[in-house]
Amino acid sequence: MKIRLRRSLGRTRVVALQAATVVGFLVFWAFLTWGEPESRILSPLTVPNPGEVAGQVKSLWFDAALTRSTAWSLWRIFLGFGLAAAVGIPLGILAGCFRTVESVLTPPTVFLRNVPIAALIPLTLVWFGLGETQKVFFIFIACVGFVLFDTTRAVLDVDERFVETAYTLGARERDVISKVLIPLALPDVVNSLRLLFGLAFGYIVLAELIDAKHGLGYIIQIAQRRGPREHIYLVLALISLLALGIDRAIFAIQKKLFPYRFVKE
Numbered sequence: 001m002k003i004r005l006r007r008s009l010g011r012t013r014v015v016a017l018q019a020a021t022v023v024g025f026l027v028f029w030a031f032l033t034w035g036e037p038e039s040r041i042l043s044p045l046t047v048p049n050p051g052e053v054a055g056q057v058k059s060l061w062f063d064a065a066l067t068r069s070t071a072w073s074l075w076r077i078f079l080g081f082g083l084a085a086a087v088g089i090p091l092g093i094l095a096g097c098f099r100t101v102e103s104v105l106t107p108p109t110v111f112l113r114n115v116p117i118a119a120l121i122p123l124t125l126v127w128f129g130l131g132e133t134q135k136v137f138f139i140f141i142a143c144v145g146f147v148l149f150d151t152t153r154a155v156l157d158v159d160e161r162f163v164e165t166a167y168t169l170g171a172r173e174r175d176v177i178s179k180v181l182i183p184l185a186l187p188d189v190v191n192s193l194r195l196l197f198g199l200a201f202g203y204i205v206l207a208e209l210i211d212a213k214h215g216l217g218y219i220i221q222i223a224q225r226r227g228p229r230e231h232i233y234l235v236l237a238l239i240s241l242l243a244l245g246i247d248r249a250i251f252a253i254q255k256k257l258f259p260y261r262f263v264k265e
Contacts, residue, residue: 077197
């Protein structure tokens with residue numbers, strides 16, 4: 001059978017293939033960790049089997065205060081990432097509209113996009129001390145450079161013919177910005193935010209390793225030190241599900257706001 005490049009698949013087939021991937025991974029995991037501890041391919045001290053992980057759900061839910069920790073982590077993520085969007089999007093629009101602003105903002109943007117994330121932990125501790133402010137601004141600093149860069153690119157990628165047409169019709173500069181550049185760049189900006197939001201979930205684990213009393217990163221830290229280690233796998237799975245759920249929610253909003261940018265699957 002000839003396979004065509006980039007051929008669109010039906011929704012049912014896509015879901016079936018994705019489900020098969022997950023099931024295949026679980027089967028392979030179970031194979032590596034099946035049987036008595038001493039006869040397993042992988043030691044239970046290294047990797048527990050799926051049944052042992054699932055058996056710790058109740059312990060994670062009640063003993064580790066999962067609901068409260070999840071709420072704390074989401075609050076920190078939304079606050080830090082929301083602040084990054086509130087700062088990065090306006091600056092990115094200005095940089096995309098005016099080359100002078102872009103030139104001024106390029107050095108800090110390059111720095112923020114390439115600085116090792118782990119290096120921000122001691123810096124934010126020095127700047128903001130212990131507590132919630134440090135965690136929120138850690139997320140902010142880790143994300144704002146990417147938001148700024150992607151917003152600038154989205155504005156710059158708007159075809160010049162739209163700008164020229166607006167000027168031909170008598171539009172003023174501010175009208176070109178508010179009625180041409182921003183509306184045409186907005187779909188790409190929202191799509192970038194959707195993708196970058198997943199980074200914030202990864203960063204929150206680092207942010208909560210320092211002096212956190214609640215949070216998903218805190219649970220991972222406690223499980224690594226005192227056990228049970230199964231909590232680590234469950235929290236990682238929960239983070240993936242939360243990130244996926246939020247990603248799909250934003251994507252659904254995208255399809256409602258910008259239906260012309262999406263073809264029917």
